[in-house]
Amino acid sequence: MNNIYDNRQFFDQYSKMSRSQQGLSGAGEWHQFKALFPELSGKSVLDLGCGYGWHCKYAVECGAKQVLGIDLSEKMIHEAKAKNADSKITYRVCGLEEYDYPANSYDCVVSNLVLHYIADIDTIFRKIYLTLKADGVFLLNIEHPVFTAGVNQDWIYDSNGRSQHWPVDDYFYPGERVAHFLGLDVTKQHHTLTQILMGLIKAGFRLDVVEEAMPSADMMDIPGMSDEMRRPMMLLIKSVKQA
Amino acid sequence: MNNIYDNRQFFDQYSKMSRSQQGLSGAGEWHQFKALFPELSGKSVLDLGCGYGWHCKYAVECGAKQVLGIDLSEKMIHEAKAKNADSKITYRVCGLEEYDYPANSYDCVVSNLVLHYIADIDTIFRKIYLTLKADGVFLLNIEHPVFTAGVNQDWIYDSNGRSQHWPVDDYFYPGERVAHFLGLDVTKQHHTLTQILMGLIKAGFRLDVVEEAMPSADMMDIPGMSDEMRRPMMLLIKSVKQA
Numbered sequence: 388m389n390n391i392y393d394n395r396q397f398f399d400q401y402s403k404m405s406r407s408q409q410g411l412s413g414a415g416e417w418h419q420f421k422a423l424f425p426e427l428s429g430k431s432v433l434d435l436g437c438g439y440g441w442h443c444k445y446a447v448e449c450g451a452k453q454v455l456g457i458d459l460s461e462k463m464i465h466e467a468k469a470k471n472a473d474s475k476i477t478y479r480v481c482g483l484e485e486y487d488y489p490a491n492s493y494d495c496v497v498s499n500l501v502l503h504y505i506a507d508i509d510t511i512f513r514k515i516y517l518t519l520k521a522d523g524v525f526l527l528n529i530e531h532p533v534f535t536a537g538v539n540q541d542w543i544y545d546s547n548g549r550s551q552h553w554p555v556d557d558y559f560y561p562g563e564r565v566a567h568f569l570g571l572d573v574t575k576q577h578h579t580l581t582q583i584l585m586g587l588i589k590a591g592f593r594l595d596v597v598e599e600a601m602p603s604a605d606m607m608d609i610p611g612m613s614d615e616m617r618r619p620m621m622l623l624i625k626s627v628k629q630a
Numbered sequence: 631m632n633n634i635y636d637n638r639q640f641f642d643q644y645s646k647m648s649r650s651q652q653g654l655s656g657a658g659e660w661h662q663f664k665a666l667f668p669e670l671s672g673k674s675v676l677d678l679g680c681g682y683g684w685h686c687k688y689a690v691e692c693g694a695k696q697v698l699g700i701d702l703s704e705k706m707i708h709e710a711k712a713k714n715a716d717s718k719i720t721y722r723v724c725g726l727e728e729y730d731y732p733a734n735s736y737d738c739v740v741s742n743l744v745l746h747y748i749a750d751i752d753t754i755f756r757k758i759y760l761t762l763k764a765d766g767v768f769l770l771n772i773e774h775p776v777f778t779a780g781v782n783q784d785w786i787y788d789s790n791g792r793s794q795h796w797p798v799d800d801y802f803y804p805g806e807r808v809a810h811f812l813g814l815d816v817t818k819q820h821h822t823l824t825q826i827l828m829g830l831i832k833a834g835f836r837l838d839v840v841e842e843a844m845p846s847a848d849m850m851d852i853p854g855m856s857d858e859m860r861r862p863m864m865l866l867i868k869s870v871k872q873a
Contacts, residue, residue, distance in 0.1 A: 533776055536861075538795050543786070552781050554795035559844050559859040579862070580823070584840040594837045597827040601802050616802040618779075619822070 392460035400569035416600035430494035436501025440467030488518040535577035540566035553618035592626035635703035643812035659843035673737035679744025683710030731761040778820035783809035796861035835869035
């Protein structure tokens with residue numbers, strides 16, 4: 388995972404996004420992601436790429452007894468400790484690739500919008516499988532392959548600046564993609580749908596939900612939101628470690 | 631399902647495609663689809679949209695004791711009886727929506743490149759679930775949502791006629807799409823990935839393989855084949871009726 392979230396300019400811009408200002412209710416996919424959470428009362432939760440810690444705090448509010456949130460970005464962990472502290476939550480600066488994933492330790496692992504920064508998702512999926520208890524749940528939100536295979540991850544515009552369509556290319560060549568996001572060039576990793584789903588299945592997971600994020604009806608008044616109906620941006624997955 | 635395959639002009643063009651002339655070995659996805667077949671020795675097989683009957687014949691060669699191939703097109707069934715007849719195979723002119731799907735009757739159901747003509751795939755998935763025996767396998771190849779959401783299901787070309795990228799639009803508005811194919815306007819049905827996978831999961835299936843069709847290395851010399859690496863055209867799925 389790269390460390391662009393520790394870039395001051397980028398982080399300042401990120402802090403102005405509605406998901407940073409308003410938390411979960413400001414995230415367009417939350418109405419769908421929330422519905423995938425299992426019963427968390429008395430459970431242990433690991434949040435991979437916890438960012439501001441919104442999901443960690445939500446897990447505690449749902450009754451989780453213990454939550455660990457890790458993030459590679461020091462600035463993110465700083466914000467998480469300031470905004471979403473709780474005696475049941477531990478925050479730690481640590482990348483997904485560096486974490487030690489203790490065996491059979493968690494009831495639920497959450498990873499929201501971070502795995503498209505990871506080149507080798509197969510290895511992470513296998514580690515998550517091992518760190519979950521039997522019947523443990525892995526909740527995943529990753530940028531959609533249609534989005535990451537988008538040319539420059541932007542629309543094609545006509546001469547009047549209107550968006551024409553979403554351009555896909557080089558779909559079966561996974562790997563680095565550079566997108567302009569929040570004023571900087573951000574390097575992401577494109578994974579095909581096959582890689583994401585077969586990575587999970589081959590790690591031992593059962594796929595219970597595979598769902599593309601779609602704006603809710605009450606969000607359609609927000610400027611630009613209707614374009615979110617034109618191409619999928621995020622892929623939400625609920626997978627279960629089979630006993 | 632529409633009946634365009636009974637249009638003489640369309641059918642004549644279809645008969646010139648490599649998958650019609652050469653059978654399974656002429657189908658770019660066969661090297662992947664073939665690998666998904668379960669052991670068929672002594673098994674009952676249903677082929678939904680059997681076309682020329684290549685998969686029916688393959689099932690018999692794999693030891694299937696009984697195969698039913700149905701297709702809405704009279705011309706297709708005529709060809710199947712001429713090209714791929716076998717005492718263990720019954721061919722019948724019948725649409726997927728009209729078939730009666732006897733309960734607990736088949737070990738394997740195959741559906742190759744036909745469900746993108748069906749508007750209500752949920753109902754078909756439920757019927758297939760019921761007609762399968764416990765642990766029965768449903769093998770599905772459907773046009774990929776990226777393909778069916780393609781604008782006119784064609785590339786965007788530059789002024790020199792070179793393909794620039796694959797345009798996706800109106801992804802979350804499923805339903806009719808008209809594509810120009812084999813010289814005629816063909817009406818297909820766009821389904822999102824969510825609809826396809828959740829349709830299967832909600833019907834009771836476990837997803838064992840979800841794989842996008844990708845040309846094999848030895849096909850890359852065929853003209854135009856390298857473009858198949860630029861956007862996914864077909865989605866192959868192996869799903870299992872859980873006991």
